[in-house]
Amino acid sequence: xxxxxxxxxxxxxxxxxxxxxxxxxxxxxxxxxxxxxxxxxxxxxxxxxxxxxxxxxxxxxxxxxxxxxxxxxxxxxxxxxxxxxxxxxxxxxxxx
Numbered sequence: 312x313x314x315x316x317x318x319x320x321x322x323x324x325x326x327x328x329x330x331x332x333x334x335x336x337x338x339x340x341x342x343x344x345x346x347x348x349x350x351x352x353x354x355x356x357x358x359x360x361x362x363x364x365x366x367x368x369x370x371x372x373x374x375x376x377x378x379x380x381x382x383x384x385x386x387x388x389x390x391x392x393x394x395x396x397x398x399x400x401x402x403x404x405x406x407x
Contacts, residue, residue, distance in 0.1 A: 315340045315347075315361030323362065327370060335404055339365060342399035346392070350377070368396050 317336035324332045343361035350359050359374060366372035367389070373380040379389030 313360055313362075315343050315365060319362070320365065323365070324369065334400070335407065338400050338403035338407070339368075341403050342396055343368070345399055346396055364392070364396055368393060 317340050320336040320339050321332060324330075340361065343364040346364045347359050347361045354377070359376070363372075363374045367374055367379055373389075374392075377388060377392065378386055379392060380386060385393070
């Protein structure tokens with residue numbers, strides 16, 4: 312499994328967006344990696360990475376196999392994943 316690191320978070324956001332990263336890259340990486348591990352253990356989607364979750368959260372990219380979007384809109388599953396990611400992020404941020 313390829314772990315998402317804070318450095319990769321910074322690099323990817325800088326590459327994909329012209330805006331500065333305003334959130335803690337360490338907390339983003341931890342939350343996304345936690346979700347990747349959780350989903351890999353619960354579903355038969357072994358190729359999901361922390362980067363996939365970060366792309367969903369920041370850039371609204373669908374995650375193949377998890378049905379996060381339908382006709383360009385978030386499904387209930389997609390909204391739940393995003394909310395869970397946000398909660399995990401804020402948990403890690405509050406610990407700092």
